[in-house]
Amino acid sequence: MEKISSCGYEWTIGLISQNSEHTLDSCLAKILNQLLGESCVYAFYFSKSLSIRQTPCLTFASMGEQLKNEHKIAVEEIDVPPLLERLKKLNQDVQLLSLAQLQILPVRYQGLVLGFLAVHDQSIIPSSGHTVLNHVLNVYVHQLATLQYARVDPLTQLLNRQTFDEKIIDIVAGKDAWLVRDSEQKKSWYMAIADIDLFKHVNDNYGHVIGDEVILLVAQLLKSNFRVGDYVFRYGGEEFAIVFPCRDEGEAMQKLDSVRGVIADTRFPQVGNVTISMGFVELKDAGQVAEFVNRADRALYQSKQDGRNRVTAFSNLKDKGCDHSSGDIELF
């Protein structure tokens, strides 16, 4: 326990100095290995969107080669929804739940159970060690929330432009651990840019405050019509970017077109009808973020040329031309 107390400070500093979700996960994994011992069999399940709408995913697990396979299976193949229901019913003071072969530590944020650490029974959590574990998990969750707030656009609460490049790079490199699961089902990633049509008229006719309200409502409609695991960004003033996995281009087109339809059918207070145009591209065959953006932008331009309120796939452009790439961010 002496050792744990002196490390607690270092672990806290280690976690709060991480500036990406990816390194934050690695840091937590290292701490758990130190805290529980290299031979411990554990798995960490968490809802990275910090929302109870998303079922916690297996974020990482202990990696020791010598681990017994059946123990690994016990922690990595938990039936999450019923366990979650059980954890939600626990009193807030309960820090450790013992189940058949497992010890479960719920991970809470603002009183909500967003995940848990599952430890195989034979890997003993040090006596009163779960207090330290709880502290470490708490610091992790708060650092994750801090990182996420710094990436959010204040008007719309969508992810901001700064996060966009980073997310695309992570996705193309397969680093997005909690969403990589989608690609296991043979899905590809697509990126769309959406732009509100004739938005200058909204500002000119109704003023910027109403203009901002239109941006906010479009943002809410986009967010609520994509899945929790999809990413919706405010890319610029009245421009949005969406990054989402789909089985194929046809499915991606259908998804985008149905959201376009929802927005076109919505009555905006004071303004009436508002439409958006979109262009999209599959995230493949390019080395730089700006190449993807350029392709989606050209498809968007085509939608505008064709009369607005429509979706165009980059692959359907007659002239795909060459990508311009000065000042681009290298993916690899």
Ligand SMILES: Nc1nc2c(ncn2[C@@H]2O[C@H](COP(=O)(O)OP(=O)(O)OP(=O)(O)O)[C@@H](O)[C@H]2O)c(=O)[nH]1
């Ligand atoms: N209210 C408000 N307006 C913004 C914001 N960001 C950009 N704009 C305005 O959005 C308008 C964009 O106009 P344009 O790019 O000319 O295009 P458009 O009128 O939307 O026409 P198309 O894109 O061709 O359909 C400009 O008038 C900007 O001033 C913002 O955050 N709030």
